Amino acid sequence: MFLRREVQSLNDDTLKFYAAAVKAMKERPPGDHTSWWYQAAIHGSEEPPQPLYNQCVHGSWFFLPWHRMYLYYFERIVRDAVIKAGGPEDWALPYWNYGIDLAHASMPEPFYEPADEANSLYVQERSPAMNEGGRIPQPIGSDALSLACETYPGALPRQLGGGIAKPGHRDREAGQVERLPHGVVHDAVGEGGWMSFFEKAAKDPIFWLHHCNIDRIWAQWNGLGEGSHPNPTDPGWRGQKFEFFDVDGSKVSLTVGQVLDIQNDLDYTYDVLPSPTPEEPERVKPPDEVPSKVDIEPVISGGADPKVVGTSDETVTLTGEAEAARVPIDERGLEEVQKASRESDPRRVYLNIENIEGKTNPGTMYGVYLNLPEDPDPETLEKHYAGAVSFFGIEHGQDPRKDENGHPLRHVLEVGKLLRSLGDGKEYGEGDVKVSFRPLSVEPPETSGKEGLLAAMAAPAAEAAGGEPPVAIGRVSLSVHDPA
Amino acid sequence: MRRLGALSCRPTLWVEGGAVLSWIALALATATAHGSEGAGTGSFWGQDPLWICKTGLNGMAAHAGGGGGHGGGLSSASLLAAAPMWALMTTAMMVPSTLPTVRHVALNSLWWRRHRAMAEFLVGFLAVWIAFGVLVLGPLASSEKTASGWVLGVALGLAAAWQLTPLKQRALRACHRPRPLRARGWRASLGTARFGGRDGAACVVSCWAMMLPAGLAGSTALLWMGGVTAVVAAEKMSEKPRRASRRVAALLAAAAIGVFLAQLVG
Numbered sequence: 023m024f025l026r027r028e029v030q031s032l033n034d035d036t037l038k039f040y041a042a043a044v045k046a047m048k049e050r051p052p053g054d055h056t057s058w059w060y061q062a063a064i065h066g067s068e069e070p071p072q073p074l075y076n077q078c079v080h081g082s083w084f085f086l087p088w089h090r091m092y093l094y095y096f097e098r099i100v101r102d103a104v105i106k107a108g109g110p111e112d113w114a115l116p117y118w119n120y121g122i123d124l125a126h127a128s129m130p131e132p133f134y135e136p137a138d139e140a141n142s143l144y145v146q147e148r149s150p151a152m153n154e155g156g157r158i159p160q161p162i163g164s165d166a167l168s169l170a171c172e173t174y175p176g177a178l179p180r181q182l183g184g185g186i187a188k189p190g191h192r193d194r195e196a197g198q199v200e201r202l203p204h205g206v207v208h209d210a211v212g213e214g215g216w217m218s219f220f221e222k223a224a225k226d227p228i229f230w231l232h233h234c235n236i237d238r239i240w241a242q243w244n245g246l247g248e249g250s251h252p253n254p255t256d257p258g259w260r261g262q263k264f265e266f267f268d269v270d271g272s273k274v275s276l277t278v279g280q281v282l283d284i285q286n287d288l289d290y291t292y293d294v295l296p297s298p299t300p301e302e303p304e305r306v307k308p309p310d311e312v313p314s315k316v317d318i319e320p321v322i323s324g325g326a327d328p329k330v331v332g333t334s335d336e337t338v339t340l341t342g343e344a345e346a347a348r349v350p351i352d353e354r355g356l357e358e359v360q361k362a363s364r365e366s367d368p369r370r371v372y373l374n375i376e377n378i379e380g381k382t383n384p385g386t387m388y389g390v391y392l393n394l395p396e397d398p399d400p401e402t403l404e405k406h407y408a409g410a411v412s413f414f415g416i417e418h419g420q421d422p423r424k425d426e427n428g429h430p431l432r433h434v435l436e437v438g439k440l441l442r443s444l445g446d447g448k449e450y451g452e453g454d455v456k457v458s459f460r461p462l463s464v465e466p467p468e469t470s471g472k473e474g475l476l477a478a479m480a481a482p483a484a485e486a487a488g489g490e491p492p493v494a495i496g497r498v499s500l501s502v503h504d505p506a
Numbered sequence: 507m508r509r510l511g512a513l514s515c516r517p518t519l520w521v522e523g524g525a526v527l528s529w530i531a532l533a534l535a536t537a538t539a540h541g542s543e544g545a546g547t548g549s550f551w552g553q554d555p556l557w558i559c560k561t562g563l564n565g566m567a568a569h570a571g572g573g574g575g576h577g578g579g580l581s582s583a584s585l586l587a588a589a590p591m592w593a594l595m596t597t598a599m600m601v602p603s604t605l606p607t608v609r610h611v612a613l614n615s616l617w618w619r620r621h622r623a624m625a626e627f628l629v630g631f632l633a634v635w636i637a638f639g640v641l642v643l644g645p646l647a648s649s650e651k652t653a654s655g656w657v658l659g660v661a662l663g664l665a666a667a668w669q670l671t672p673l674k675q676r677a678l679r680a681c682h683r684p685r686p687l688r689a690r691g692w693r694a695s696l697g698t699a700r701f702g703g704r705d706g707a708a709c710v711v712s713c714w715a716m717m718l719p720a721g722l723a724g725s726t727a728l729l730w731m732g733g734v735t736a737v738v739a740a741e742k743m744s745e746k747p748r749r750a751s752r753r754v755a756a757l758l759a760a761a762a763i764g765v766f767l768a769q770l771v772g
Contacts, residue, residue: 187745326515329617333689350689354618376614377686420683425748427682496686499614 024097024290026238029116029231030126031293036116037132037143039109043100044227045142046107055267056099059225064092064266066220074265074273078220080415081429082187083175083254085200086240087278088264089233094281094288095266095274096230102269114290117234121163121203128157128467129211133228143227149213155467162206162387162410162462165239168199169246174254178328178503179372179436182243186256199243201433204236205414206387210464214385220415238292241284245295253282328372328501331355338459338498342386342490346394346458347498355500356452362502363441363450370503371438373408373457377496378431380416384490387412387462392437393444394458403460406444409435410462413493430496437500457498517612517620518605521628528598535594536728592639596632599731600709603739604631607684607705611698614687623687623698630702631709638710643717655769661719662762668715669755678747680708713738716758 029037050057053072063069065078079088097115104113120127133143134153149156171182177195185195196205212218216226223229243251254260260279268274285291332351339345351359362369373390391398391406398406411433420428445451601608608624615623668674685701688694716737720730737754744750 327613330614331617333616333687335688335693337686352690355616377684420679425746427745427747428679429682430684497688 023285024101024112024114025293026114026234026290027116027293028122028126029118029130030122032116035109036113037130039104039107039113040100040116040227041132041142042107042109043103046103047099048142055271056102056269060267061096061099062222062224065224065229066222068221074267076221076424077264079264080200080220081184081196083184083197083259084187084262084264084278085184085197086182086236087262087281090237090240090281090284090288091264091266091276093230093233093237094276094290095268097290098269099267115234116231117238117292118228118231119163119165119235119238120158120207121160121165124157124160124465127160127163127465128152128155129228131155145216145226145228147215147222148211148217148226148228149215149464151464151466152211152213156464157467158203158207158210159410159462159465161407162210163203165199165203165235165242167202168239169243171198171243171251172505174252175256175259177432178434179370182240183254186259195429195432199236199239201412202410203239204232206410206412207232208414209383209385209387209412212385213464214383218383218385218414220418238294241292242294326504328503329358330374330499330501331358332455333497333499334457338495340384340386340388340459340490340493340495342384342461344458344460346456347495349455349457349498349500351454351500356450358502359441359500360445360449360451363438363445364448365442368504368506369438370436370505371441372501372503373435373437374497374499374501375411375433375435375457375495376430376499378413378416378433378493379419379496380413380491380493382417382491383413383415384493386490388459389462390435391458391460392440393456406440406458408437408440408457409433411435411459416493455500459495518609518624520621521601521608521624522605525597525601528594528601531594532598532731533728535591588644589636589640592636592644593632595731596635596639599735600631600635600706600738601628602735603742604681604705604709606743607681610684611687611701614684615694615698616689619690619694623694626695626698627702627705630699630704631706632702634703634706634710638714638717642714643720655765655772658719658722659762659765659769661722662758662765665715665719666755666758666762669751669758674712674715674751675748677708677711678741678751681705681712681742683708709742712741716754719758719761 027036044058047056047058047061052059054060060072063072063075065076067075069075077088078092079085093115100115101111101113105111118126118129129152132141133145134148134155135141135144137144137146137153144153146153167179168182170180172180174183174197175181175186176183177185177197179198182197182199184197184200208217208223211226211228211232212223216222217229217232244253245251260282261277263275263277265273265275280287285295291297332349332355334347334349336347338347359371361367362371373392375390388411389403390408390411391403392408394406395402413431416431418428419430422428441450441455442448608627611623611627612620685697685704687701688697716734720734737757741747741750741754
């Protein structure tokens with residue numbers, strides 16, 4: 023069985039052989055189905071369409087299985103190239119868990135050093151800060167929110183895999199893991215470069231390690247809670263088929279139901295997962311840094327639809343500078359929010375950032391803050407921090423590539439606990455809710471620990487301040503959800 | 507309480523009920539019109555598809571003092587008097603395919619005004635369709651002579667061609683575009699009604715061509731209406747809208763060829 027390991031924990035030649043394989047694949051003719059450029063174009067491409075170009079699936083419950091299959095065949099192609107380059111026959115794709123701690127939050131050095139064309143892992147079209155050893159801000163890279171999810175289907179907080187793709191849905195319904203860390207890390211690394219766009223992202227060799235981490239989160243989530251985190255059983259999900267190219271260049275297909283048991287069906291596992299057989303315990307040793315348990319009781323959520331209790335009256339346009347929206351709450355809504363924000367109340371309060379549209383992804387991540395005072399210091403920023411959003415894929419909201427309907431982006435953050443803390447500690451206080459958006463930056467390599475996080479929150483990248491392609495947020499609203 | 511509970515879980519229930527009632531009313535109107543036209547003018551299921559609109563319009567025109575009756579030219583007053591009939595038809599035919607948007611409106615409005623918001627959306631949506639029906643389809647459907655088979659065939663061919671245009675695709679896509687809904691006051695009411703109007707306009711642009719053959723044939727018979735309702739719903743609900751449009755285009759083209767062949771043989 024092939025073992026996928028955290029890239030920063032490697033002390034062998036895994037990346038050296040990855041680089042050799044990438045180089046070999048880049049040298050293949052572009053029309054070769056196993057070439058680097060063809061494999062990337064399966065995710066997305068701006069070139070004239072070829073068979074299986076532009077297949078990537080986002081914004082639905084097929085996001086995770088499609089990318090698992092994509093990685094699986096890509097890994098087979100790379101492994102073949104690794105073996106031909108003299109590498110090990112059990113070579114497996116590493117994953118990059120940028121959320122473990124700051125030491126893991128920068129790209130492995132071979133991806134940016136040396137910064138020249140001879141390095142097949144180097145890409146100039148990335149965040150300059152990341153290419154200098156900058157680090158993914160910790161709240162953004164963390165998998166805690168994803169591992170704390172209670173169900174697979176759905177696009178609300180605590181719902182991992184995305185909304186059920188069904189006729190008539192009106193928003194792109196990305197699940198928790200697709201919004202964060204997936205989407206935000208795309209923009210943290212890309213910052214308007216390759217990783218910020220469907221059509222270019224997979225050309226960056228770090229893309230595959232990033233998605234391997236997303237796949238690891240799914241597999242790890244499945245294994246949490248002794249089977250209480252099952253995948254959907256819907257035949258429409260399990261029976262969905264997707265096509266790829268295998269190592270010999272032939273077209274192959276898999277159904278979702280065929281990729282749910284990675285160890286028995288796909289013959290790979292992750293270093294954080296328990297060993298499938300007693301014979302190989304030494305190969306499956308989880309790194310100490312990875313949290314093995316999430317302190318949230320598994321509950322099957324669902325219940326009624328969230329109730330909207332307050333909405334903004336104006337569109338907010340983001341161009342790289344701090345902006346804010348005010349969400350008025352009348353007496354009736356305030357009562358709902360106050361009660362739902364209590365620790366004893368089972369209901370949840372959501373902040374919905376909706377009707378997000380723009381012609382192109384500016385590649386900027388934004389921190390979202392509630393009731394932030396003017397000129398906040400870093401500690402105030404942290405106290406009012408609700409979450410992070412990105413706009414990966416925004417350009418396809420009204421201009422989808424394939425034969426599909428357009429769907430504006432939508433982000434949903436759970437804010438009950440934050441509202442409680444901004445009140446008297448027991449429940450939210452009074453007054454409208456002010457929602458602030460402030461650009462986030464990759465942490466510079468020289469900062470450390472909490473200082474780094476606060477610096478990222480406080481200091482927008484100088485070159486990103488203003489003048490970016492606009493992103494319109496049509497509405498910000500608060501809703502209350504009873505999951506029972 | 508049980509009824510209120512059902513409305514809480516499924517806020518669109520009364521809209522769905524309205525569509526069903528519209529179909530029942532249309533069926534009754536058809537049967538009544540058939541009875542008043544006398545035997546021999548056609549069967550209940552649409553061999554003579556002029557019943558509702560033609561008799562309905564003319565009857566209303568007469569009722570409105572427009573000097574209607576069979577064959578009389580219809581005044582603008584009589585056309586306006588037919589608006590309720592078009593409202594009934596539009597509710598029956600177009601509301602089913604727009605139910606996902608109605609639900610979107612319900613779930614994204616302030617919870618305690620969600621039913622009002624749905625009504626405001628439907629006012630905007632239906633107003634556009636009623637205007638289209640009264641101003642465009644009405645005169646076609648109520649003309650004295652049914653258009654010749656050749657004209658009908660051309661209209662079907664035109665409808666098939668329209669299905670394949672980029673403008674049609676853009677309109678179909680616009681049918682899926684949600685608008686930010688405001689919370690309270692006139693801004694909320696106006697915004698929601700305007701959202702309905704925009705959705706209705708996109709729907710008219712998307713579907714106008716396939717409505718023309720209906721107007722030319724005077725065809726508002728239940729069977730034909732049911733077919734159009736199913737086709738529009740399939741197209742709007744499809745996750746692959748371009749493929750759905752092409753299939754509808756093929757259907758319309760086949761119908762056009764059938765009409766032309768019938769003309770040649772006949």
